[in-house]
Amino acid sequence: MPRIRVEVDGETYEDDVEPRLLLVHYLRERLGKVGTPVGCDTTNCGACTVLLDGLSAKSCSVLAVQADGRSVTTVEGLSLDGAGDHPLQRAFHREHALQCGYCTPGMIIASLDLLRDNPDPSEAEVREGLEGNLCRCTGYQNIVRAVRGAAAEMRTREVAP
Amino acid sequence: MIPPTFEYLRPESLGEALRMLPDAGEDAKVLAGGQSLMPLLRLRLAYPDTLVDLDRVAALREIRDDGDALVVGATATHHQVMNDPLVRRFAPLVAAATATVADPAVRHRGTFGGSLAHADPAGDLPAVALALDAVMLARSASGGDREIPARDFFVDWMTTALEPDELLTGVRLPKAGPGWGFHYEKFHRTAQAWAIVGVACAVRRVQGAVEDVRIGLTNMGSVPVRASAVEERLGGNALSDGALREASELAAEDTAPPADLHGSAEYRSHLARVLTRRALGAATAR
Ligand SMILES: Cc1cc2nc3c(=O)[nH]c(=O)nc-3n(C[C@H](O)[C@H](O)[C@H](O)COP(=O)(O)OP(=O)(O)OC[C@H]3O[C@@H](n4cnc5c(N)ncnc54)[C@H](O)[C@@H]3O)c2cc1C
């Protein structure tokens, strides 16, 4: 079995993994990072989105061995300098941007990815940026509002993931 | 689902990858961005015994200037391609079409070469490569280098001219010169969706006349096809709204579009005509 070394949410892990182990299963089942859910078998829903070396990726379509030597950020790794919730997390809460919450971790990571490139997205740009993330509950309105609200806060505060 | 078991090989160089492929045998698969292959494994629609992962073969990711052409490395990601200054300047059709592929997370991993090698007739980039007369650069340990023109590369539904031990290493795209205009018109009804029909078009104008026109159609058959009847009708003629409209009526000639949940064959033929008209209009509106 290949041995991998991965940094996840700032901590380094070394493990032997079967080649077919998906990154999302490694995160959930080996590291106990159940903040990242699995929603589909087709790479469509985006629930499992994490940052891989800083870029959003659907962790159900990446093998754990492919993360060897790389860094992963999950929704569990977000916080404002380790002090409380990230502005995106607070904005999702404030704007009622979730109902069942299944899509939320992926939405938040995809939003983070979007805001890195575009700190002040229009409504249309938020919708495009999150097109790989499906929500069956909210109808998206409040998600868009939350992302733009968080963006405004982050512009004034220089927040990093 | 959990993918079936396989052996995993991770070459660090192109030479190593080429040596591994013949040994890995007929049931080996190359893994590029995994954005088509991983879902197939998870749905248990593919059972390779070995995956040869190109992720660490850095040389295959390069995009370089090659005189009157650009060479885009096979594993350049969609994200990299659509943001690359050379591609945006010299192959704007590729940049524009790539930006319509999937969603940001898929584009961070999915690759240019993977899209072409996968040869899904609904994929956007095969029709673009065909419209641009791109040349596929292939290499194997036994056969050395081979250049395959786009029109010979797409053989059948999800089947290319690549041999099992052959890698697509890159794609040569002729640089767009003066007078050329481009457009990719994609029709889909939901976010992050594949084209129901797509039209890639490149037009060169000289003093109000259409000097050269090339049109590639997405999802109008088991392989991407050129709208030859439109090209013949327009080529050499004066450019006018009437001429574009009349020629676009021929867009579905000699095509065999699929019928599925998204639309019937007739509906696709109708779309091909309408979208060709739009694409030509956009490519010549400057
Ligand atoms: C949700 C979703 C939406 C999508 N929407 C679109 C869309 O709208 N338009 C579109 O065009 N595509 C779309 N795609 C597909 C996407 O473009 C993929 O990136 C692409 O089809 C495959 O590229 P890959 O690098 O991920 O290849 P992989 O999945 O790694 O490989 C695909 C196939 O190509 C072979 N292969 C890959 N690279 C090489 C090589 N260098 N030499 C030889 N063989 C090779 C592999 O063996 C495999 O058979 C979508 C994918 C997803 C998951």
Ligand code: FES
């Ligand atoms: S679980 Fe990964 S995209 Fe749906």
Ligand code: FES
């Ligand atoms: S809140 Fe239920 S899926 Fe988005």
